[in-house]
Amino acid sequence: MLLVVQIFAALAGLVHVYIWVMETLRFGDPKIHKGVFKTETADVPAVRPWAANQGWYNLFLAVGALLGTALVRAEPAVGWTLIVTACGSMVLAALVLVATDRSMLASAAKQGLLPLLALVSALGQTL
Numbered sequence: 001m002l003l004v005v006q007i008f009a010a011l012a013g014l015v016h017v018y019i020w021v022m023e024t025l026r027f028g029d030p031k032i033h034k035g036v037f038k039t040e041t042a043d044v045p046a047v048r049p050w051a052a053n054q055g056w057y058n059l060f061l062a063v064g065a066l067l068g069t070a071l072v073r074a075e076p077a078v079g080w081t082l083i084v085t086a087c088g089s090m091v092l093a094a095l096v097l098v099a100t101d102r103s104m105l106a107s108a109a110k111q112g113l114l115p116l117l118a119l120v121s122a123l124g125q126t127l
Contacts, residue, residue, distance in 0.1 A: 001124045006069045008118035009083045012090055013065035015114060016058045023055030036107075061086045061093075065115070084122065087115035 026032045027048055033039040039047050064086030072079025094112025097104050 001121060002072065005083065005118050005121045005125060006072065008114050008121055009065045009087055010069045012087055012114035012118055013062040013069065015111065016062035016065070016090065019111065020055045020059035020062065023051045023058065027051045027055075061089055065090070065118075080122075080125075083118065087118045090115035091119065 022032050022036060027037075028044060030041060033044050033047070033051075034041065037047075037051065039051075064082045068079045068082025068084075068086060070079075072083060091112050094108040094115075097111070098108035
Protein backbone atom coordinates (compact mmCIF):
# COMPACT_ATOMS: atom_id res chain seq x y z
CA MET A 1 0.00 0.00 0.00
CA LEU A 2 2.96 2.35 0.54
CA LEU A 3 3.67 2.23 -3.19
CA VAL A 4 0.11 3.45 -3.85
CA VAL A 5 0.64 6.39 -1.48
CA GLN A 6 3.92 7.20 -3.20
CA ILE A 7 2.33 7.10 -6.65
CA PHE A 8 -0.57 9.37 -5.69
CA ALA A 9 1.70 11.80 -3.81
CA ALA A 10 4.16 11.94 -6.71
CA LEU A 11 1.37 12.52 -9.23
CA ALA A 12 -0.06 15.26 -6.99
CA GLY A 13 3.38 16.85 -6.89
CA LEU A 14 3.70 16.72 -10.67
CA VAL A 15 0.27 18.32 -11.12
CA HIS A 16 1.37 21.14 -8.84
CA VAL A 17 4.60 21.59 -10.81
CA TYR A 18 2.41 21.99 -13.91
CA ILE A 19 0.24 24.54 -12.07
CA TRP A 20 3.45 26.43 -11.19
CA VAL A 21 4.40 26.49 -14.88
CA MET A 22 1.00 27.91 -15.80
CA GLU A 23 0.95 30.50 -13.01
CA THR A 24 4.53 31.72 -13.39
CA LEU A 25 5.99 30.90 -16.80
CA ARG A 26 2.94 30.80 -19.07
CA PHE A 27 0.47 33.19 -17.44
CA GLY A 28 0.80 35.70 -20.29
CA ASP A 29 -0.50 33.17 -22.81
CA PRO A 30 -4.22 33.81 -23.45
CA LYS A 31 -4.86 30.05 -23.41
CA ILE A 32 -3.68 30.10 -19.81
CA HIS A 33 -4.81 33.40 -18.29
CA LYS A 34 -8.07 33.55 -20.19
CA GLY A 35 -8.84 29.87 -20.72
CA VAL A 36 -7.67 28.38 -17.43
CA PHE A 37 -7.76 31.27 -14.97
CA LYS A 38 -10.62 33.30 -16.53
CA THR A 39 -8.57 36.51 -16.47
CA GLU A 40 -9.05 39.12 -19.17
CA THR A 41 -5.91 40.07 -21.11
CA ALA A 42 -6.23 43.70 -19.98
CA ASP A 43 -6.02 42.52 -16.35
CA VAL A 44 -2.90 40.37 -16.77
CA PRO A 45 -0.39 43.07 -15.69
CA ALA A 46 -2.28 43.58 -12.42
CA VAL A 47 -2.93 39.90 -11.75
CA ARG A 48 0.45 38.45 -12.86
CA PRO A 49 2.27 39.14 -9.53
CA TRP A 50 -0.50 37.39 -7.59
CA ALA A 51 -0.51 34.46 -10.01
CA ALA A 52 3.27 34.13 -9.80
CA ASN A 53 3.19 34.22 -6.00
CA GLN A 54 0.52 31.51 -5.97
CA GLY A 55 2.57 29.54 -8.48
CA TRP A 56 5.56 29.50 -6.16
CA TYR A 57 3.36 28.26 -3.31
CA ASN A 58 2.24 25.43 -5.58
CA LEU A 59 5.83 24.59 -6.48
CA PHE A 60 6.83 24.45 -2.81
CA LEU A 61 3.93 22.06 -2.11
CA ALA A 62 5.04 19.97 -5.08
CA VAL A 63 8.59 19.79 -3.75
CA GLY A 64 7.26 18.63 -0.37
CA ALA A 65 5.17 15.88 -1.92
CA LEU A 66 7.94 14.72 -4.26
CA LEU A 67 10.65 14.84 -1.61
CA GLY A 68 8.40 13.00 0.84
CA THR A 69 7.75 10.35 -1.79
CA ALA A 70 11.46 9.92 -2.33
CA LEU A 71 12.33 9.78 1.39
CA VAL A 72 9.44 7.83 2.93
CA ARG A 73 11.12 4.41 2.73
CA ALA A 74 14.61 5.45 3.87
CA GLU A 75 13.52 8.08 6.40
CA PRO A 76 9.88 7.25 7.27
CA ALA A 77 9.29 10.06 9.79
CA VAL A 78 10.58 12.72 7.41
CA GLY A 79 8.88 11.23 4.36
CA TRP A 80 5.48 10.84 6.03
CA THR A 81 5.67 14.35 7.48
CA LEU A 82 6.34 15.82 4.06
CA ILE A 83 3.67 13.74 2.29
CA VAL A 84 0.95 14.45 4.84
CA THR A 85 1.80 18.15 5.12
CA ALA A 86 2.08 18.77 1.37
CA CYS A 87 -0.90 16.64 0.35
CA GLY A 88 -3.01 17.94 3.23
CA SER A 89 -2.26 21.52 2.19
CA MET A 90 -3.15 20.69 -1.43
CA VAL A 91 -6.50 19.22 -0.38
CA LEU A 92 -7.28 22.17 1.89
CA ALA A 93 -6.38 24.64 -0.89
CA ALA A 94 -8.73 22.80 -3.25
CA LEU A 95 -11.51 23.02 -0.67
CA VAL A 96 -10.92 26.76 -0.22
CA LEU A 97 -11.02 27.24 -3.98
CA VAL A 98 -14.38 25.54 -4.40
CA ALA A 99 -15.77 27.14 -1.24
CA THR A 100 -14.99 30.62 -2.54
CA ASP A 101 -16.15 30.00 -6.12
CA ARG A 102 -18.36 27.03 -6.96
CA SER A 103 -17.60 27.47 -10.66
CA MET A 104 -14.05 26.33 -9.85
CA LEU A 105 -15.17 22.81 -8.91
CA ALA A 106 -13.37 21.21 -11.87
CA SER A 107 -10.13 23.04 -11.06
CA ALA A 108 -10.43 22.15 -7.38
CA ALA A 109 -10.93 18.50 -8.30
CA LYS A 110 -7.85 18.56 -10.55
CA GLN A 111 -5.67 19.99 -7.81
CA GLY A 112 -7.20 18.09 -4.89
CA LEU A 113 -8.12 14.58 -6.00
CA LEU A 114 -4.65 13.02 -6.23
CA PRO A 115 -3.43 14.36 -2.87
CA LEU A 116 -6.73 13.25 -1.30
CA LEU A 117 -6.18 9.76 -2.70
CA ALA A 118 -2.64 9.80 -1.28
CA LEU A 119 -3.96 10.72 2.17
CA VAL A 120 -6.78 8.17 2.09
CA SER A 121 -4.31 5.48 0.98
CA ALA A 122 -2.00 6.51 3.80
CA LEU A 123 -4.69 5.73 6.37
CA GLY A 124 -3.84 2.05 5.95
CA GLN A 125 -0.20 2.71 6.82
CA THR A 126 1.46 3.17 10.16
CA LEU A 127 2.21 6.89 10.28
